[in-house]
Amino acid sequence: MSEVRTPRDAWNAMKQGNARFVEGAPRHPRQNVDRRNELAHTQTPIAALFGCSDSRLAAEIIFDMGLGDLFVIRNAGQVISDSVIGSIEYAVAVLDVPLIIVLAHDECGAVRAAIDSTGIDAPTLPVHIWKHIAPIVPAVRRVMRSGAVTVPEAVDAEEVGREHLRDTVADLLHSSDLISEAVREGRLAIVGANYRLAQGAVVPAVAVGLPEES
Structure with a gap:
C-alpha cells in the first residue's frame, strides 16, 4: 500500500477496509502468490494493531487487509506488558508504521473476569490468569465508584471496557519514550477503538496525534 504515508x-x-467488511463486500486484497513472493524478504505494514486475542477479532479480516499490511500483537483483553511495548516499538522504530490501533471489543472475557474477580466470594483464579487481568481491575473499580455499584453483577462491562481502552492507550504513551516522541513529532498516531461483534464495525473512542x- 505505497499510497499510505501519514x-x-x-x-x-x-x-x-472496515466499511467494506461491514457492508459484506470485502476485496480480500494482497493475498495472492505475487504478494507472498513480494514479501519474502521485506515488509512495510501500514499500522501496528494491538488487540484482544478473542477468536472473533481477526484483524486482517475485519479491516479487509492483506499479507504484509498489519503488524499484529494480541493478548487476552489487550493488556500492556513489556513484550507488547517492545513489539510495538519495533513496528515504530524499524518498520516505520505511522499508526497504532488499540482494539478492544464488546463481550470481552478478560474484562468479564476482571469484573467478577472483585466479588467478595469470587473464586481464586489460576495465578497467571490473575496476573494478566489485574491491570483491568482499576478500570472496574472506577466504574463501580462512579456508579455507586457494590456488586460485580451490576457493573456495566461496556463502560469498563471503554475505561480499560483509555488506560491502555495512556499506558502505552507513558511506558515508551520512543512511541511518545514519535507522536509528538507527528510521525505516529494512536487510535483506541471498540469492535462491535454483531455489526462488524470498528468505532474509534480515543485518538492521539491524529x-x-x-
Whole structure:
C-alpha cells in the first residue's frame, strides 16, 4: 500500500477496509502468490494493531487487509506488558508504521473476569490468569465508584471496557519514550477503538496525534 504515508492516510485506509467488511463486500486484497513472493524478504505494514486475542477479532479480516499490511500483537483483553511495548516499538522504530490501533471489543472475557474477580466470594483464579487481568481491575473499580455499584453483577462491562481502552492507550504513551516522541513529532498516531461483534464495525473512542482531515 505505497499510497499510505501519514497517520491520517493509514487510518483512512483502515476505516475503508472496515466499511467494506461491514457492508459484506470485502476485496480480500494482497493475498495472492505475487504478494507472498513480494514479501519474502521485506515488509512495510501500514499500522501496528494491538488487540484482544478473542477468536472473533481477526484483524486482517475485519479491516479487509492483506499479507504484509498489519503488524499484529494480541493478548487476552489487550493488556500492556513489556513484550507488547517492545513489539510495538519495533513496528515504530524499524518498520516505520505511522499508526497504532488499540482494539478492544464488546463481550470481552478478560474484562468479564476482571469484573467478577472483585466479588467478595469470587473464586481464586489460576495465578497467571490473575496476573494478566489485574491491570483491568482499576478500570472496574472506577466504574463501580462512579456508579455507586457494590456488586460485580451490576457493573456495566461496556463502560469498563471503554475505561480499560483509555488506560491502555495512556499506558502505552507513558511506558515508551520512543512511541511518545514519535507522536509528538507527528510521525505516529494512536487510535483506541471498540469492535462491535454483531455489526462488524470498528468505532474509534480515543485518538492521539491524529490530525484532522483537510
